[in-house]
Amino acid sequence: MEDKRNIPIIEWEHLDKRKFYVFGICMTMMIRVSVYPFTLIRTRLQVQKGKSLYNGTFDAFVKILRTEGAAGLYRGFLVNTFTLISGQCYVTTYELTRKYVSRYNNNNAVKSLVAGGSASLVAQSITVPIDVISQHLMMQRKGESMGRFKVQNQDGKRMLVFGQTKDIIVQIFKADGFRGFYRGYVASLLTYIPNSAVWWPFYHFYAEQLSSLTPKDCPHLLLQAISGPLAAATASTLTNPMDVIRARVQVVLSNYRAA
Template sequence: MQQKGPIRIIEWEDLDKKKFYSLGVFMTLTTRATVYPASLIRTRLQVQKGKALYSGTFDAFCKILRSEGVWGLYRGFMINTFTLISGQAYITTYELVRKYVSQYTPSNTVKSLVAGGAASLVAQTITVPIDVVSQQLMMQGQGEHLTRFKVKPKMMLAATKRKPTFGQTRDITVQIFAADGFRGFYRGYVASLLTYIPNSALWWPFYHFYAEQLSLLAPSACPHLILQALAGPMAAATASTITNPMDVVRARVQVIYALNCLDSAGQI
């Protein structure tokens, strides 16, 4: 365990691996289940032309809930849960690369920068194919006319009965591979790397920086965990501000082009 001023930096060898992985999966799954409807609505809003389907976020939520039910807000969620693997791969890569880089430099900033970038590379390699399939499933229902990939009628019938099934996932996966081959599952991969590698590489150094500064400002006024909790959003805001332009490009490439929603004039 490294002590940097008032901040204790927990290294890989200090972790209880059993608790680390089990609690990590549970927390990630809970978070994804909470934010998934918002992600689905965002995808449909990004893909629609003007206000063809929905006038805004609240309108989309009400219409999906009314016409497709609660399951309509969770289309593609089952396959999306496989991104839990990428989450565990991310943090494992981060900790192992930190340990490796520490052999060459004691600088926490350098270790965080290199490890954060490497972790994001591994995570995005796993995540992008899953996202491509789940985004296609998100577009089924009211948004199915916006995408060339559609589930078979019998699968749609199962969905209306609100029975979760991997049949839709298999159907979409086969169609993507038939149309675009293996490359079809990596639409937007380069754009994702150019977005998330810098974002992750910047987040960790800024996180440690803000945590240290907050501890120096209020060394005894706040518990250690609260200061670290505050440092997380601050680091995320800083890193996202820097990488946001590329994130806009990534969203356009991964969502629009992966869903093939360009009209004949090439306009969205």
């Protein structure tokens, strides 16, 4: 096991694969439930023109809750849960790539950089169609839509759980064909490959720096819990401009070709 400044790094061969996948899916699902409303708010803020609807995160949260109810914060959630599959593909690719790269270079930053980028390439190839559909569902406001497509609510009746999903899929396919489901694919790669590639090196960097600044008896779990958000904030700051472009290409801009 590789160790740097008392921070243990768990490699693929050390994992209990059964527990890893079972607990990984359960934990990812719990996290997804807690952060999804903010994912929806972020997408709407990225797509809106200026401040035409919302003045910020808190304002969007209050307005959505007031006009659409709690369910409005979870539009497209069920469809989005299918990305759990790509999440497991991401982790598997990441770990196996680290193991492969370690044959040629044992530097942890290099292994993390290459593995993170490769894992994102695999994951985004699965995720983009799900993202396109779920983001169009996120854009469905009460009686209107912020995106290119609007769910057809016939005779004022409430559609079944996946009725809206089916309607959006049909509209995307009629408008853009199969390529419509990979709209903004290149923009997604340019967002998430750099994001993942820099997240892991920054995570290990912050963990090592914190380890050198804190007492030796400081729990590793605490250092890792702090390093993760710091790395995420750094990576998101660097890639957010491309993420805005990705969201607008996938949801709004009909004059953009699906790259």
